[in-house]
Amino acid sequence: MTYSFTIRTGFAALALAFCVAMVAPAAAQDAPACKTVNMSDPGWIDITATNAVAGVLLDALGYTQNVRMLSVMIGYETLKNRNTDVFLGNWMPAQQKFIEDLDRINAIEVLGTNLVGTQFTLAVPDYVAKAGVKDFRDIAANADKFGKRIYGIEPGAPANITIEKMIAAPSSALKGWTLVESSEQGMLAQVRRAERSGQWIVFLAWSPHPMNEKFALTYLSGGDAYFGPNHGGGSVRTLARTGWAAQCPNAARLFRNLKFDMPMENALIGAILDAHKNPKAAAITWMNAHPDALGPWLAGVTTFDGKPGLPAVKAAVGL
Incomplete structure (x- = not known):
């Protein structure tokens, strides 16, 4: 009788542990080197605005964003040399000729299109x-x-x-x-x-x-x-250096999810240029006014240490 009870209790404990594992968020799969995300800004206010959005999200998720002001030409060189991880400003088709060499040597990956109708x-x-x-x-x-x-x-x-x-x-x-x-x-x-x-x-x-x-x-x-x-007329794409998305799948998922639109970018750019707001402060203000944007951006994304991403971001921006 005791033996039977012990077996049943053991099976119950295993079943409970399995259920907890199924509902608990998956641990972040990003390597330690992924904690800092290196990005570039060519000095264009629209990229300053979208970099700020990405920065607020990364900060809240436990990452560190490092943005360097680099010309487009130098910025693409740093992608090739693996000194930049992500670039949010690949305007197409205007920059097609610029990235052909990088495509030829498989130096970049397209994570997605973040803006259409340019x-x-x-x-x-x-x-x-x-x-x-x-x-x-x-x-x-x-x-x-x-x-x-x-x-x-x-x-x-x-x-x-x-x-x-x-x-x-x-x-x-x-x-x-x-x-x-x-x-x-x-x-x-x-x-x-x-x-x-x-x-x-x-x-x-x-x-x-x-x-x-x-x-x-x-x-x-x-x-x-x-x-x-x-x-x-064209679109803006998000690029990553080749290999970064495989090494940093959680952060890459965030950048694949990031989609912007004209009203949003115009509002952010206006706040930065006309109201002289700090770019990240402008991004937080916009997120508070448009909380529904956060769900799609953070779908399937965790914090760096594996906790649910959406509640962490909401808490960080005051929602």
């Missing part, structure tokens, strides 16, 4: 468009009014390289033109000065970005051969 091409103020400049072919016809200058962003940016190719093309009507390189904020300051004085200017523009609300601007047609159709 635009990326040349633009002019509305008053210039109303004067007749609505297409790329109209630029050269007004060379004197533009001072034969096209304003771009930081040196080495893929868009600047595209503009340089457009100027240097054998059949180009832009021979003798100059690409003025500075930075995102430097270029926009020049646009602001031109708008105030009514001067003519042609510059690089994209969406999402508050410039589309701050300035009355017109995207130019006719740039399909250089920026793609639909005013450079």
Whole structure:
């Protein structure tokens, strides 16, 4: 009798342990080296905003985000050299040529598309468009009014390289033109000065970005051969260095889950630029106003030490 009771008790204990194991969250599978996630920011405010979102989530999950300000060219080199783990700013098709070498040597993995519906091409103020400049072919016809200058962003940016190719093309009507390189904020300051004085200017523009609300601007047609159709319409992808996702499956799951949209990015960018909020503080404020976004982002994601991810993030952002 005692022997039978002991067996039954043993089986009951095993069954209970099995049930607990089935409902308990799986232990994090990420290697110790995964605790720090190295990322890059080319100095673009939209990537600063999305990096901030990722940073808030990583912090709450027990990871450490390390972001370095690197040009696009250097940033891709650090992915190849395994010094950067994740990049949230692979604008496509604008950066297609830039990543072909990395694809050729299998240096990067695409974790997913984090934003759709982008635009990326040349633009002019509305008053210039109303004067007749609505297409790329109209630029050269007004060379004197533009001072034969096209304003771009930081040196080495893929868009600047595209503009340089457009100027240097054998059949180009832009021979003798100059690409003025500075930075995102430097270029926009020049646009602001031109708008105030009514001067003519042609510059690089994209969406999402508050410039589309701050300035009355017109995207130019006719740039399909250089920026793609639909005013450079495209998407933004999340890249990882090859091997990182296999080594860090939990963190990789988070980045695969991260999807953004235009209203969200415009709100975050506006808070950072116009309200001068710290990027992570702006991200936390947005999450508090949109708590439903957290569930899809954290589906199947745990903390670094294996606890449920969603409650940890909610607690960290004050929900």
